[in-house]
Amino acid sequence: MVANIINMTSTKFVEENKDRLIEELKEFLKIKSVSADPAFAGDVQACAGFVENSLKKAGVAHTEICETDGHPIVYGEHIVDEKLPTVLVYGHYDVQPADPVELWDSDPFDPVIRSTETHPEGAIFARGACDDKGQVFMHVKAAEFMIKEGKLPCNLKFMIEGEEEVGSTNLGIFVKENVEKLKADVILVSDTSIIANDVPSITVGLRGLSYMEVEVTGPNRDLHSGIYGGAVANPINILCKMIASLQDDRNKITIPGFYDKVMDVSAEERAEMGRAPFDLEDYKSDLNIDDVHGEEGYTTNERASIRPTLDVNGIWGGYTGEGAKTVLPSKAYAKISMRLVPNQEWEEVSKLFQEHFERIAPKSVKVKVTPHHGGQGAVIPTNFAAYQAASKAMETTFGKKPIPERSGGSIPIIALFEEVLGLKSVLFGFGLASDLIHSPNEHYGLFNYFKGIETIPLFYENYAQLKE
Amino acid sequence: MVANIINMTSTKFVEENKDRLIEELKEFLKIKSVSADPAFAGDVQACAGFVENSLKKAGVAHTEICETDGHPIVYGEHIVDEKLPTVLVYGHYDVQPADPVELWDSDPFDPVIRSTETHPEGAIFARGACDDKGQVFMHVKAAEFMIKEGKLPCNLKFMIEGEEEVGSTNLGIFVKENVEKLKADVILVSDTSIIANDVPSITVGLRGLSYMEVEVTGPNRDLHSGIYGGAVANPINILCKMIASLQDDRNKITIPGFYDKVMDVSAEERAEMGRAPFDLEDYKSDLNIDDVHGEEGYTTNERASIRPTLDVNGIWGGYTGEGAKTVLPSKAYAKISMRLVPNQEWEEVSKLFQEHFERIAPKSVKVKVTPHHGGQGAVIPTNFAAYQAASKAMETTFGKKPIPERSGGSIPIIALFEEVLGLKSVLFGFGLASDLIHSPNEHYGLFNYFKGIETIPLFYENYAQLKE
Missing domain, CATH: 3.40.630.10 (Zn peptidases)
Incomplete structure (x- = not known):
């Protein structure tokens, strides 16, 4: 003893x-x-x-x-x-x-x-x-x-x-x-x-992690949104469109090949997970949210553990001070990370993201994608x-x-x-x-x-x- | 004389x-x-x-x-x-x-x-x-x-x-x-x-102007994107989706009623506008862009003068410092302005925007829309x-x-x-x-x-x- x-x-x-x-x-x-x-x-x-x-x-x-x-x-x-x-x-x-x-x-x-x-x-x-x-x-x-x-x-x-x-x-x-x-x-x-x-x-x-930074460049300088607005691509509008397109209506990630290596979890293991103490109302009330939000077909605990995700961790561009400035900015930026599940290779996912993000950019902007770090x-x-x-x-x-x-x-x-x-x-x-x-x-x-x-x-x- | x-x-x-x-x-x-x-x-x-x-x-x-x-x-x-x-x-x-x-x-x-x-x-x-x-x-x-x-x-x-x-x-x-x-x-x-x-x-x-500020709130505090990511609405992702949805694939603004009062410009006036000296290649080269971007069916000069627009003038949320932070932020913000053409009432358009933006928000977030200023x-x-x-x-x-x-x-x-x-x-x-x-x-x-x-x-x- x-x-x-x-x-x-x-x-x-x-x-x-x-x-x-x-x-x-x-x-x-x-x-x-x-x-x-x-x-x-x-x-x-x-x-x-x-x-x-x-x-x-x-x-x-x-x-x-x-x-x-x-x-x-x-x-x-x-x-x-x-x-x-x-x-x-x-x-x-x-x-x-x-x-x-x-x-x-x-x-x-x-x-x-x-x-x-x-x-x-x-x-x-x-x-x-x-x-x-x-x-x-x-x-x-x-x-x-x-x-x-x-x-x-x-x-x-x-x-x-x-x-x-x-x-x-x-x-x-x-x-x-x-x-x-x-x-x-x-x-x-x-x-x-x-x-x-x-x-x-x-x-x-x-979960694994792939963390990317993206930069979208429209015109070579900040412009007056009255003089150029409507005629020149606004990098913030474009960045929003690009980010929005990364997840579909069922909150599935749309990057081609993203799910290829995801290991499905067995019905038994999911059933066992479902037995862990969890109260959805407490969860929502702790975060003061009216609804959860995630991939169709999975529970909250599953979404947060056995499924991969894509979150924008930061976004910035244009005028962010007090009041109003009618600028059409030259650049917009975001930090975007993906949580990965076992079997997904983080370096491969980073590459898939980069290729996809470059591919979906319209000709009216230039994009730069920089991988930050990641892991299995x-x-x-x-x-x-x-x-x-x-x-x-x-x-x-x-x-x-x-x-x-x-x-x-x-x-x-x-x-x-x-x-x-x-x-x-x-x-x-x-x-x-x-x-x-x-x-x-x-x-x-x-x-x-x-x-x-x-x-x-x-x-x-x-x-x-x-x-x- | x-x-x-x-x-x-x-x-x-x-x-x-x-x-x-x-x-x-x-x-x-x-x-x-x-x-x-x-x-x-x-x-x-x-x-x-x-x-x-x-x-x-x-x-x-x-x-x-x-x-x-x-x-x-x-x-x-x-x-x-x-x-x-x-x-x-x-x-x-x-x-x-x-x-x-x-x-x-x-x-x-x-x-x-x-x-x-x-x-x-x-x-x-x-x-x-x-x-x-x-x-x-x-x-x-x-x-x-x-x-x-x-x-x-x-x-x-x-x-x-x-x-x-x-x-x-x-x-x-x-x-x-x-x-x-x-x-x-x-x-x-x-x-x-x-x-x-x-x-x-x-x-x-x-053009007239309607300038709005929007705030999207997800959870009541910044969260760890590993623990909550995928299960809780990320206000940046949601804001991007909402902004992206404000313009369709033809770059038409989707806010219901937005175009109702837009006065169409006559073919004669458009033809006269078309005679003003303008070189598209010079325009693109001055801004260092490979392509212009705007509403289908209109020229660059028309897009920038006789047509209404919607531009994000600023966006911010989450971690925007150096390096990587795996945060699922509580809030995301944007400043969004619309240029209006004669006959559109700016206060009416601001109201249309506000109602639409509140309506399209999913239940998993709260939105606050504040009109800044505007004019005819x-x-x-x-x-x-x-x-x-x-x-x-x-x-x-x-x-x-x-x-x-x-x-x-x-x-x-x-x-x-x-x-x-x-x-x-x-x-x-x-x-x-x-x-x-x-x-x-x-x-x-x-x-x-x-x-x-x-x-x-x-x-x-x-x-x-x-x-x-």
């Missing part, structure tokens, strides 16, 4: 260190590690230093900052015994941009604790609180507990990157160049969510030791067996880990879908943060036992 | 005062009188003061600044003899916003003179150089010449407003409240263009004294009879002048379509500026003679 002893102890560790665990996470959250914006490059660098230092303080024997062509990767290694199994913990210390900043109730980089309906015991509000600093820090603190108590039953490696929010391009290169260094038995990632604080779950599917989707099996160790750990701390769940989000690097390192991942996230990641007022429940620190040590214990 | 004597003299006035005429205009152009943006309210006020002072210096006997609920109107009056005819000069001292400022080759509010292919003798580059400060200032300087030389053969009134670029709402109120004060025989306006410096023309038609189109007759006086004046100074031309632009207040004051207007503009009004690098040819100062006195003389 080793697991139970450790559980009591990790619980006690949390109980006795609550204030310190919160204060240390706050320091982490104060650093503006926005990877997408070059203006924050110095903050991202400083954040890598903070992570390395935290690993050192946790007692991790070897740490280093690995420079890349972009933001650095923090690497750590704590080898208990070469014969024991090795867990590679992956996470990211970079965060999404905070804008629109004016919609935050508090400074996104000055963490504060407030209670919410979902988090009556309090949640910490800051950009990156849940995605992914709070979840990375659970691993640092779980390691600290296990190392200092001398209870670590396996070897640990850490790979915490700074470019997850911009496509992990340099991590991909790093992984390919460091196959020996990264040798392990499994990868453990906390960058996903559970269904609810009383409905634990483990993510077993991720993934399906995680539930019948291997690491999944079972994670499931058992959650069952102990939550008192309920977690539900295997397919998520609509993307962690493109998961497919690359499997391809390059031959390693499966366990998606051991503790966030909630309502934590407003990527939105103003992102937060992370203290319940979830502490629960993670309690549960991770049990995973190590269970995993070591199962691998014996 | 009084006209010829005055012509020589106004030519001489320009010859002898070129440097001063340029320097004074530069001072006018330095004032940032951007009416659309409240941040410039102080500059707009200062600009009104500059205009009043210029009229005083020109010798105009009575001047005043008339406050409104918005920006002030500058009024001036110079009565030579109550029995003589009275010309009311209308113009505006406010300007369009200068953005995108980064596309200007020089500071938009620091006027400089450069030569261009079209203006080998130099043009003055600044926001408002042509629209409308440069053209207003021609009238101030023409009055200065006529008053100081004691040659003014009619009475003059000036009404120079500060809200033309934002819809002239308060000028409309001012006109209605000051019918007696504004009593005149004709209105003279220089806020349009000629076909080319060797092809003089007078505008005899203007106008047709100017060519068979009344003031038009003939203007035509004769141009014939003298250009050496060619001007072509009557219908323009695609809008000066909504012209229809109101006729309705409230019972006065026709003469659209006596000297700009060129290529002067980049409303665009970066707006400029006004020195040839055109000086030609206006030379020609306006001849108009007064011809008009007084014809009215005798």
Whole structure:
């Protein structure tokens, strides 16, 4: 009954260190590690230093900052015994941009604790609180507990990157160049969510991503809409027509070949998904919408997980200030991303998009299509030791067996880990879908943060036992 | 042959005062009188003061600044003899916003003179150089010449407003409240263009305008496009669909009732329009476009003058910064304007737009439609004294009879002048379509500026003679 002893102890560790665990996470959250914006490059660098230092303080024997062509990767290694199994913990210390900043109730980089309906015991509000600093820090603190108590039953490696929010391009290169260094038995990632604080779950599917930027150019300069309007193609009108044509009346994506490799999900699996707790009225009321909107023939949960999508993430062009300006602009832009399902190749889809978008442009405009980044989707099996160790750990701390769940989000690097390192991942996230990641007022429940620190040590214990 | 004597003299006035005429205009152009943006309210006020002072210096006997609920109107009056005819000069001292400022080759509010292919003798580059400060200032300087030389053969009134670029709402109120004060025989306006410096023309038609702002709201907050994408309406995708549906495959506007009041132009008038000098290849090459784009069944000149249009003047929503952000935004916005032709009622069209836009919105979003401003189109007759006086004046100074031309632009207040004051207007503009009004690098040819100062006195003389 080793697991139970450790559980009591990790619980006690949390109980006795609550204030310190919160204060240390706050320091982490104060650093503006926005990877997408070059203006924050110095903050991202400083954040890598903070992570390395935290690993050192946790007692991790070897740490280093690995420079890349972009933001650095923090690497750590704590080898208990070469014969024991090795867990590679992956996470990211970079965060999404905070804008629109004016919609935050508090400074996104000055963490504060407030209670919410979902988090009556309090949640910490800051950009990156849940995605992914709070979840990375659970691993640092779980390691600290296990190392200092001398209870670590396996070897640990850490790979915490700074470019997850911009496509992990340099991590991909790093992984390919460091196959020996990264040798392990499994990868453990906390960058996903559970269904609810009383409905634990483990993510077993991720969508892939293809992210494009398009530029439509009409005339070579901004024109007066009175003098030229009606006679010269307006790039905004044309861009709207082009975007509108990408989805038909049934909300199917019209790019030729787009669905060719989509793997259909069996009726059994869809039936099982349908049994997960979900209330459409609650869903609509939480978002204040009168109706959902998606691909014909699929439920809301299916649309958001097992089906591919196309969303405009940003659009701009012409006059966007106060008042009225009668301009016929020279250019219009959009950022368009597609979520992909397992078997769709993201690079192939990006190419299909580009060719299609160029083909449908009328002769009156010029278009430029630039792929941003992308990644493969993934399906995680539930019948291997690491999944079972994670499931058992959650069952102990939550008192309920977690539900295997397919998520609509993307962690493109998961497919690359499997391809390059031959390693499966366990998606051991503790966030909630309502934590407003990527939105103003992102937060992370203290319940979830502490629960993670309690549960991770049990995973190590269970995993070591199962691998014996 | 009084006209010829005055012509020589106004030519001489320009010859002898070129440097001063340029320097004074530069001072006018330095004032940032951007009416659309409240941040410039102080500059707009200062600009009104500059205009009043210029009229005083020109010798105009009575001047005043008339406050409104918005920006002030500058009024001036110079009565030579109550029995003589009275010309009311209308113009505006406010300007369009200068953005995108980064596309200007020089500071938009620091006027400089450069030569261009079209203006080998130099043009003055600044926001408002042509629209409308440069053209207003021609009238101030023409009055200065006529008053100081004691040659003014009619009475003059000036009404120079500060809200033309934002819809002239308060000028409309001012006109209605000051019918007696504004009593005149004709209105003279220089806020349009000629076909080319060797092809003089007078505008005899203007389009109306209806300018709308729309807001589409999906979920109540920005969402993660992985977790919600595909299941929740993305307001940008929906806005694009809605905008795209406003024009059909033949580029006809689909708003029910939109064309009901459009007056068809006779085959004769279209044939006459077709005789105006126009080279489609030059037009395309000037704009660097491979094809024009507009309503099926009409030529480029017809599309830009006698047919109504619908242009998106601005669009924005979601993430528009550098890099990629996988957001499903809460809101998307657009500014959409329609150019109207004579007989279309702008308020009726605004209402048709609003009702249609609200009707086509799917239940998954909420839309808000806000009308900005608008105005009626106008047709100017060519068979009344003031038009003939203007035509004769141009014939003298250009050496060619001007072509009557219908323009695609809008000066909504012209229809109101006729309705409230019972006065026709003469659209006596000297700009060129290529002067980049409303665009970066707006400029006004020195040839055109000086030609206006030379020609306006001849108009007064011809008009007084014809009215005798």
